[in-house]
Amino acid sequence: MAAPVATDAPSAAETARLRRRYAMRGVLSRVSLYLVAILAALLCAGPFVWSTLTATKLNADLYNPQHNPFLYNKPPTADHVMFLFTDTAFATFAWNTLWVGLLVVLITLVLGVPAAYSIARLNRPWSTPMGIGIFFVYLVPPSLLFLSLSRVVVWSGLQDSTWSLVLIYPTITVPVSTWLLIGFLKALPRDIEEQAMVDGYSRLGAVLRTVLPLLFPGVVAVVVFAFTLTASEFIYALTFISPTSEKVVSTGVPTELIRGDVFFWQSLQAANILIAVPIAFVFNLFLARFISGFTMGAVKG
Amino acid sequence: MAETLTETPPRQKLDGARQRLSDRDGFLAWIFLVPTVVYIVVLVAIPFFLAIAFAFSDVTSGNPSYDWVGLENFYRVFDDAVFWQALRNTFVFTVISMLLIVVLGKVLAMVLVADFKGKWIVRFLVLLPWTTPVALSSVTWLWLLHSIYSPIDWVLRNVGLIEENSYFLGRPALAMGSIIAVHVWRLVPLAAVIMMVGILSIPDDITEASRIDGAGFWRRMFEVTIPLTFPLIAVAALFGAIFTFTDMAVVYVLTGGGPTNSTHVLASWSFVRGIGGGDIGQGAVIALFLFPLLLAAAILILRAVRKMETI
Amino acid sequence: MSVTVEVSNLVKQFDGGHVRAIDDVSLAIEEGEYLVLLGPSGCGKTTLLRTIAGLEQPTSGDVLIAGSVVNGLPPRVRKVAMVFQSYALYPHKTVLANIVFPLKPEKLPKQEREAKARWAAELLGIDNLLDRKPRQLSGGERQRVALARALVRAPHVFLLDEPLSNLDAKLRASARDELKQFQQRVGTTTVYVTHDQAEAMGLGDRIAVMDHGKLRQLGPPVEVYDDPADTFVATFIGSPPMNLIPRDGTLVGFRPEHLLPVEHVVGERVDASFHVDRIEYLSGDRHVYGTVSGIGKDTRVIARLPATVTDSVTPGESHAFGVSVTRLRFFDAESGLRSEPIQVNAEHG
Numbered sequence: 001m002a003a004p005v006a007t008d009a010p011s012a013a014e015t016a017r018l019r020r021r022y023a024m025r026g027v028l029s030r031v032s033l034y035l036v037a038i039l040a041a042l043l044c045a046g047p048f049v050w051s052t053l054t055a056t057k058l059n060a061d062l063y064n065p066q067h068n069p070f071l072y073n074k075p076p077t078a079d080h081v082m083f084l085f086t087d088t089a090f091a092t093f094a095w096n097t098l099w100v101g102l103l104v105v106l107i108t109l110v111l112g113v114p115a116a117y118s119i120a121r122l123n124r125p126w127s128t129p130m131g132i133g134i135f136f137v138y139l140v141p142p143s144l145l146f147l148s149l150s151r152v153v154v155w156s157g158l159q160d161s162t163w164s165l166v167l168i169y170p171t172i173t174v175p176v177s178t179w180l181l182i183g184f185l186k187a188l189p190r191d192i193e194e195q196a197m198v199d200g201y202s203r204l205g206a207v208l209r210t211v212l213p214l215l216f217p218g219v220v221a222v223v224v225f226a227f228t229l230t231a232s233e234f235i236y237a238l239t240f241i242s243p244t245s246e247k248v249v250s251t252g253v254p255t256e257l258i259r260g261d262v263f264f265w266q267s268l269q270a271a272n273i274l275i276a277v278p279i280a281f282v283f284n285l286f287l288a289r290f291i292s293g294f295t296m297g298a299v300k301g
Numbered sequence: 302m303a304e305t306l307t308e309t310p311p312r313q314k315l316d317g318a319r320q321r322l323s324d325r326d327g328f329l330a331w332i333f334l335v336p337t338v339v340y341i342v343v344l345v346a347i348p349f350f351l352a353i354a355f356a357f358s359d360v361t362s363g364n365p366s367y368d369w370v371g372l373e374n375f376y377r378v379f380d381d382a383v384f385w386q387a388l389r390n391t392f393v394f395t396v397i398s399m400l401l402i403v404v405l406g407k408v409l410a411m412v413l414v415a416d417f418k419g420k421w422i423v424r425f426l427v428l429l430p431w432t433t434p435v436a437l438s439s440v441t442w443l444w445l446l447h448s449i450y451s452p453i454d455w456v457l458r459n460v461g462l463i464e465e466n467s468y469f470l471g472r473p474a475l476a477m478g479s480i481i482a483v484h485v486w487r488l489v490p491l492a493a494v495i496m497m498v499g500i501l502s503i504p505d506d507i508t509e510a511s512r513i514d515g516a517g518f519w520r521r522m523f524e525v526t527i528p529l530t531f532p533l534i535a536v537a538a539l540f541g542a543i544f545t546f547t548d549m550a551v552v553y554v555l556t557g558g559g560p561t562n563s564t565h566v567l568a569s570w571s572f573v574r575g576i577g578g579g580d581i582g583q584g585a586v587i588a589l590f591l592f593p594l595l596l597a598a599a600i601l602i603l604r605a606v607r608k609m610e611t612i
Numbered sequence: 613m614s615v616t617v618e619v620s621n622l623v624k625q626f627d628g629g630h631v632r633a634i635d636d637v638s639l640a641i642e643e644g645e646y647l648v649l650l651g652p653s654g655c656g657k658t659t660l661l662r663t664i665a666g667l668e669q670p671t672s673g674d675v676l677i678a679g680s681v682v683n684g685l686p687p688r689v690r691k692v693a694m695v696f697q698s699y700a701l702y703p704h705k706t707v708l709a710n711i712v713f714p715l716k717p718e719k720l721p722k723q724e725r726e727a728k729a730r731w732a733a734e735l736l737g738i739d740n741l742l743d744r745k746p747r748q749l750s751g752g753e754r755q756r757v758a759l760a761r762a763l764v765r766a767p768h769v770f771l772l773d774e775p776l777s778n779l780d781a782k783l784r785a786s787a788r789d790e791l792k793q794f795q796q797r798v799g800t801t802t803v804y805v806t807h808d809q810a811e812a813m814g815l816g817d818r819i820a821v822m823d824h825g826k827l828r829q830l831g832p833p834v835e836v837y838d839d840p841a842d843t844f845v846a847t848f849i850g851s852p853p854m855n856l857i858p859r860d861g862t863l864v865g866f867r868p869e870h871l872l873p874v875e876h877v878v879g880e881r882v883d884a885s886f887h888v889d890r891i892e893y894l895s896g897d898r899h900v901y902g903t904v905s906g907i908g909k910d911t912r913v914i915a916r917l918p919a920t921v922t923d924s925v926t927p928g929e930s931h932a933f934g935v936s937v938t939r940l941r942f943f944d945a946e947s948g949l950r951s952e953p954i955q956v957n958a959e960h961g
Contacts, residue, residue: 030417033412033415033417034417036408036412037417037419037423038423040408040412040423040427041423041426041427044426044427044428044486044489044490045427045429047438047486048433050441050445050452051441051444054444063450069450069452069455097434111337112337114332114333114337115333115337117333118329118330118331118333119334122326122327122329122330123326124326130334132603134337134341135603136596137341137345139592139595139596140349141543141546141568141591142547143549143567143568143572143591144349144547144588144591145345146572146575146576146588147571147581147588148347148348148349148351148355148585149344149348150576151351151365152344152347152348152351168344170340171340171341171345174340174341178337191696191697192700192703194665194667194687194694194696194700195696197666197686198665198667198688198692198771199713199761200688200714200716200718201688201717202321202323202688203325203329203686204323205323205717209713210702213704214703214704228431228432231432231434232433232434232550234434234435234436234549234550234553235549235550235568235572238572238576239572249434249436250435250436250437251436253437254440254554258440263444268437268440269441272433272437272438275433276433276437279432279433280425280428280432280433281425283428284425284428287424287494288421288424291501324688
């Protein structure tokens, strides 16, 4: 007979002390969670608060080092926001960014989804090397290609046209997106599409009817990723396009509102806010959907 | 055999059934991949080799005819002290940014997966730096770091920490620090979202088992969460590093490489030389310098990920 | 109206020949038959099923459905129905849409499709669930949806891949009964893959036992149980498995229920001394663990005493047990295959 394992059962007083300690810890961890969350929100969004404040200040208020910059020392004004629409091509820039972004997202999905499916699922001997190959394409950054691509754009006759960006931007988005989608596809259960094939569909039919709907979270991720990359892109937009009417916000706003040494600070800040908030808002909705898809197991299968 | 249901519909015979193209995996595999491959070959592979060719040429934006000049461009680039400064800056910029981005991204990811009131608004605010076009947010930072009207200086002055304004972008060390800070600020949300996905995909039972086994917050973090999400952290770090390594937008808007070319990175220096100065050959040499470094970094990280996955 | 399925000399290799998942298997499934493919995980049974379905193409050999070779044909045209282990219900579709799904490629009018789907749903008693999504269903309901979806296209053959393994033990018994009744009603040829011998014994008209890609034995449950072709089948089937006792290069085998106190053995018997270690009571039966000597080498075996045997058996003591000579099976110790009976000291009881 083995001796019973010695366990020191805690006394009632000891348990009560422990309970107090853990209750304390619970409160502390809640408090620190909120503190970190608030701090993160402040650090991330602070510059945008600053933008808003600046954008609505009068020149006389803004350009006085004696003024407390955190307060309105003079009444706020909307003049500098209006200036964007009345005296600059801001609306054109925003529109260009939007349609270029949407087209690039579309092209990215049309190229990326089939390519990712081919690599992830169709089990050809060259699938793995091809996947790695596509990944390495991502390593070839705009800063390496803009010189030769600027020649390509000249040859293609798209110089100084926004369409040049539609042509070139997928070089940035397709490799990353394909790579992302391969990951999502690998996490989807194979059973479902095989079931569809047994149920009387061709491979293509099974992909269209069962894989695509289930790939939705991955598609959302790609949309968000590709659009953000496109809207943020700077080098190509700067290199390929000079006429004002063809510019996107990334290049249009800085070049139009910084004239030599003169910075239209308030209007610059207004442009920042007007672009940043809608994008973040829409993507936050997407992200919520994306996360709920995750926690419901749509991706885990 | 037992009774057969009378309602059972009549069956078709197998005869005449044939394979369509949409059934053939081999065919589909090609047709799905060909557009992407063609696109990438035409607009990435060819320009890439073109860039290599430019490096050995005297092509300028004014005179696009191709003449072979051998290593001439390399000598001129290496003779320039700014190049070596830019190379050093690129490494400092990448290494420090990546460390900060991974650590802060991890912290932010932990916050974003936690459950608390006002989560939606916090997530919205936290996403802002990443979703905003970098040129615009950099301009905002330009204003925040303004030599006269910087609110940061104003606070420091009023607290009594400084007498004079800091001139964030006017001193080489401070300017580099500012560039790193803005870049980190911009990419931490992205890193956090990627890591959040990793944390969410850890099965609950593993976390719960470790709690029951008596692991506290820190031990859970270092012995469960981080090892299990390591491949994702590595991927996030890899993406971030490539992004950082090749990014020039922040540098270009914030300092334009100044003061006196002290904050250039390879990408911005290549742009200034190749497009600004029109010397495409030199620009190409500088840009090509990025590639082997990127390749080495990527191979290292991919290896680490594969190692983790096989365990 | 069902058809036969046949595979001949089927070989399936993976990884360029490194893995032989199916190793020269030939078997014919008769019309309306319920054939169970039984074996441990990794024995190739699921690969065989998937090859019949057309999800895998054989490396060599033929698959015949209704007498015609279907090699190279996509699953679509084979008119088979498959129920996956996970049930593979389309999570984004309602139950009705799931059941209608296989009918869409047949280009039937919409009304006819729905009528058929409702007929199948009614047959399986899920007509009240048609508007639900799969994640709102219980395990048993999911199985029925999967079966309704399989049934609706009137397939030549049902292929079921461990459909019960995701259910809890309690549900499994009733689901098994339901499956059998279902097949008896529709009379469709069925191939059923499982690693659970109780399912196989209960469901199959015939059982095909597989191991390492090879077909070890094919026969009705009674035959597979009573006359195993080799030691693998003998020990894989039966719970507890057949006892095997080495004796002169031969293994002497007998089922646990045939090792009984001498007075309960009828006819010619082999006597043995059974030194009991431990007794388990399992729903009326007693499983007695101990060492038997006198048949061959002293070996640890298990005896299963039915509730009707009430003799007292005490752990730590030796008892006089025996096995009826007709219950003994003999295997070659080297190959494991059945061999000629050898003389074991037999006595009349």
